[in-house]
Amino acid sequence: MNNIMYTLMALAGGVGLSFQAAINSRLSAGLGTQPLVASFISFGIGALCLGLVGLAMADWQSVGAGIGQQPLWRWLGGFLGAGFVFTSVFLAPRLGVTNVMFLFIIGQLTSGMFIDSLGLFQMPVRAAQWWKIAGLSVMLCGLCLFMFGERLVQLVRH
Template sequence: MAFLRGGLADSLSIVPAQPAWRLVGGILGAGAIFCTVWLAPRIGLANLLVLVIAGQLLSSLALDHFGLLGMVVRPAAAVKIAGASIVLLGVSVTLFGERMIALLTRAF
């Protein structure tokens, strides 16, 4: 894409003129991709995906509830909080289910 705009130097010359949120967004996006690639073999793909989905759900609830980043304020109703709690319970079972079963079988 840089070569279509006149070369790499021309493309890089407009970086300082960009709003800070674009630069931070790019860094955070690159960090998210790096962490995904780095964590997947360490914690497993299923664990990684449930953590990503739970993080997206909780952050979107917070953004909507508080109207952050210019979002329209949409209060987190009880049903949304209940749904998020069910998702978090599912995350806990996915991450720690085998340990929970092992503890329960030892107790009885």
Template sequence: MLLPFVLIALCAGVALAVQAAINSQLAHSLIGQPAVAALVSFATGTLLLLLICWWKTDLFTALQQVPKQPFWKLIGGPLGALVVFTTIFLAPKMGVTNMLFFIIVGQLIAALVIDHFGLLGMTQRPVQLWQIIGFIVIGIGLTLFFFGKTLFGK
């Protein structure tokens, strides 16, 4: 893997944690309405993406291809909206760290299955023994991080 891609992924992880905290505070300011905060978050994000696409892409030609796509290729947006809503809803109840613990576990399990079987049009990348060991080590680390105080006290 190239270092720039790893850095971009790490920044996305930072952004997810920061976004959850910011959007939770936005929901609090919007009379405790996480769905409204998610809507505002997506609306402002949509405006930014519209400007970027207008400036850097052939937006209108690309948009003409949207009706030709199978339904399953269009559910990424609604899934993203549900993730944003979920983070806004859960972060104040669980804390950002605890919430992201379970999100990361879910992401890793889903990613492992998608890669191994080449689902959703992705390149098949069969799971190897070292990846399973790494997955277990990550799981142990996350478990210690999340449950260490309960398991070992103090």
């Protein structure tokens, strides 16, 4: 049952990312095409929401005991998250939400398989099997068809 809930949670997260890109790109347009400012506002609201929920639910004693013991690389997540939000705000109106999300997914899967296969960042090692590479290749072909299908059809017709 947990795996079903985790799967649904991940799918909902993916839905949220697409909505976020569209909503934040419209915020940027409403602010005079300022994707950096829109990203900052979005990230600030998100941090505020997480902070309020964290106040109620987090074990702050454990946080206090461990926060100073973290290696520097563990603090990069916020930087990467901010970069993701900015990139989605900047690219969604230029490439379309679907294209941006498709590219994000391919990038996530490729880097995720790399991290898993090498056990980077202290993650458990999960071998990159041939079927995983084949599945990623099929998705890459799908991305090419999705993004360039119209041009391919026009080339075939001429």
